[in-house]
Amino acid sequence: MTHPRHLLGIAGLNPVAVTAMLDLAESYVLLNRSGKTQRDLLRGRTLINLFFEDSTRTRTSFELAGKRLGADVINMSVATSSVTKGETLLDTAATLNAMNCDLLVVRHNRSGAPALLAQKVDAAVINAGDGTHEHPTQALLDALTIRRRKGRLSGLTVAICGDIAHSRVARSNILLLTMLGNFVRVIGPPTLIPAGIEAPGVTVYHDMAAGLAGADIVMALRLQRERMSGGLIPSAREFFAFYGLDRKKLGYAKPDALVMHPGPMNRGVEIDSDIADDAARSLIKEQVEMGVAVRMAVLDSLARGYN
């Protein structure tokens, strides 16, 4: 098997590759907690964070991961309001080639943009979220978080709640979790469930009580404000009443069910503060910690293959 050059999505991976990546990330969790660093691994390598869409936590997480491995990290933000968006993308690719960039982390508001860049750049491309397509490092960090807390990553029932239609996090998570033999339930109003998402291991619910019954993990997704103006749901308060994760709805899940959220949260819209801040149930802070370790593993793994 040839070493994959890019990480464009979970769709290109298999269970062996995912498990190996999580094992490597696990070792970085221990390293990070011990306070040691491994700054020789990516020494002399250039990592560029190319963000066409605003993001604080993902960019920071990649930046920290790159620096902990000794890479030279550069952040580039490109305004998406420019009318010549498409030209910018390929012009940027040419520029990056000229700079001898080794690792390119890309976030873009259009599905497939990192795949397009990957055809044009010499660097290894890591998809840090593209449109409503995929966000593979988020799915990997969620998987690592679940595996550490539940001790396994198969046979679990994972409920993903809210705006599935516009969520790349949901898509990558569904792909990864079903690949490893978990049962995924997606719960939301019909206008926020993408067409044809039902598949082996994926069940659609429109009712939180039914969807959460017996769930081991409950993931809430961020609801974008523009979904209201787009007429997909009538109001935030109606959404919260039926799909917002609060103490009562969490009660439908297993007694030891854990709560996750990819951030940033809309408190009182898709998740109640009472749940988000409950250290006994919420994994949200741990997700952030796992994010750095997973991204170190991804950078390390791709850099080894790249050479």
Place this chain on the structure above:
Amino acid sequence: MFLFRKIRFLDSAAQTLVEGELLIKDGVIADFGPSLGRPDGAQIVEAEGAILCPGLVDLRAFLGEPGFEYRETIASAALAAAAGGITTIAVLPDSAPAIDDPAIARLITARGQETGSLTLLPYAAATRGCRGEELAEYGLLKAAGAIAFTDGQRAIASSRLMRRALAYASGFGMRIVQHPEDAELAAGGAATEGARASWMGLPGIPAAAEAICIARDIRLAALTGGAVHFAHVSTAEGCALIAQAKHEGLHVTADTAPPYFDLNETAIGDFRTYAKLSPPLRTEADRQAVLAALADGTIDAIASDHQPRDADDKRQPFAEASPGGAGLVTLLGVTLAQVQSGHLTMAQALALLTVKPAAWLGIETGRIAKGAPADLCLFDPSRSWRVTAGQLPGKGQNTPFDGRALEGVVLGTWKAGNQVFFGQA
């Protein structure tokens, strides 16, 4: 003067392929039969096993002029058309400026004559500037040579406006050609709604967007007595509605294009923007329904739906890439593939490319008959070639059939008795 020997041709009366000889003289088909002897001065074209058919009549193509010359020009399109055996093209009006003025309609016709190899018949805009607001001057445009009215790649969205267009055009005995898509349902979409689009994270266009528009326009045709033609029909439901309307005796006709009976939505995998079309590629069930509608006569013609795009139009994130595929040079080969696979007879396939669109247009070409214009295409149905984007004749290289092996090589194309394309022997 050319004498074709040892060729097969479609006898328009009998609708079967017959072996024999055919003579063209003074720009028309002078004679044909089992043996014509050796007329003085005739250049002999011998091509054993080859088929001589009327030059293809393409009901729908965008040729770049005026305003989009970076995508295609009439001169570059003429090269591609000749190589594809096409001798007549109905040209879409959504250029810049649009063909909404008699002078522009006349210009398109004249630009076709300048090529010497291609007759161009202009569609005119159904609404001024193809903006979907006010009717264009149908009477003056018809007098200037317009063959029908359409807003090209844009659907006539307003029911009220469509009603008026159908009614007003019927007064001049003219058709309205619709891009059948409910504009609001389809807004912002990039692929057929369903599992594939969902997993790729692409905004979807439901197949129902086509059916809704077709159903509405059929009712409006019934209401007004007008004639409506649905372009590039792509769904099972759309085909069923059209079949029903024809059964009711309404003035309804339709065409489709090779991508819709040859490809399905899987072609957009890995975000291949050359396979981003409008309407989008559909499911396999829809593809099969379109093929069945070709075989049973529900669909009246196969058009190239040529929509040339350049690299900058296509090298974009999928949702932003311009929809459309180059189609001139592959029109014949992709259609013949359905003959090889047994879904269409050779007579059916050729009729859908020649005599039927010619009848729709009301023109003399498109048939093998004594005195008919000598617009002809000679092709070898058993030889194959490979479609390679970047190496096609003409400017438009954005073929959704890139890499595809096709059987049916054009050996020569004749326009009004003159050979305008010389294939490799």
